[in-house]
Amino acid sequence: MSSFEWILLGLLLFEFLLRCALEIHDARAFQRKPDSFALARILPIVNDIFPPESNFSKWNENDGAFVKAHEKAHAELHHEMMRKFFWASSLVCIALLLGAIGIPFHLNLLGLLFLFHLIFNFAKILFHFICFAQEYEADSVAAKRLQKGVSKRAIANLMASEFPRTRLFAYVYRTHPTARMRDAALNRSKTH
Numbered sequence: 001m002s003s004f005e006w007i008l009l010g011l012l013l014f015e016f017l018l019r020c021a022l023e024i025h026d027a028r029a030f031q032r033k034p035d036s037f038a039l040a041r042i043l044p045i046v047n048d049i050f051p052p053e054s055n056f057s058k059w060n061e062n063d064g065a066f067v068k069a070h071e072k073a074h075a076e077l078h079h080e081m082m083r084k085f086f087w088a089s090s091l092v093c094i095a096l097l098l099g100a101i102g103i104p105f106h107l108n109l110l111g112l113l114f115l116f117h118l119i120f121n122f123a124k125i126l127f128h129f130i131c132f133a134q135e136y137e138a139d140s141v142a143a144k145r146l147q148k149g150v151s152k153r154a155i156a157n158l159m160a161s162e163f164p165r166t167r168l169f170a171y172v173y174r175t176h177p178t179a180r181m182r183d184a185a186l187n188r189s190k191t192h
């Protein structure tokens, strides 16, 4: 095995250890055992195939007004287009990086797969930061358009239905911030 392939393996091991630490951090924060998806989350490559968790929250059916206003804000602010643009440009960057690193280091298919996995997962976390900013923005626009208390109640109901996670877990695995994070963001923007 070439020295670069050893570095890739080292990075995969490092990823595995970081994900284990995150599981422990999350389990301790809420004093519970890791859930049944934990094993699929911590194993590199396997975590690209399986979803990180089951559906983690559900809107209350009485909060339709907030959900509708939130989705309308997403549409008006062209959030979906920005997400697609992010992935289109990321995939071009990933392809260029694979070529720029894979060719000079003579990586075989497995090496390229490992490299793809590492860059792809880094991009995924960046993507989550963008998604979170968009969710906060859509929440804030929706809250401003609705009667006082409507958004607060909707987010409170979401919080009650949600499987609780730490902020760190959400940034690594979720496209949506936790309801608690959304509540805090709305309080900060004073639109609740």
Ligand SMILES: [Zn+2]
Residues within 6 Å of the ligand: 070, 074, 135, 138
């Ligand atoms: Zn949204």
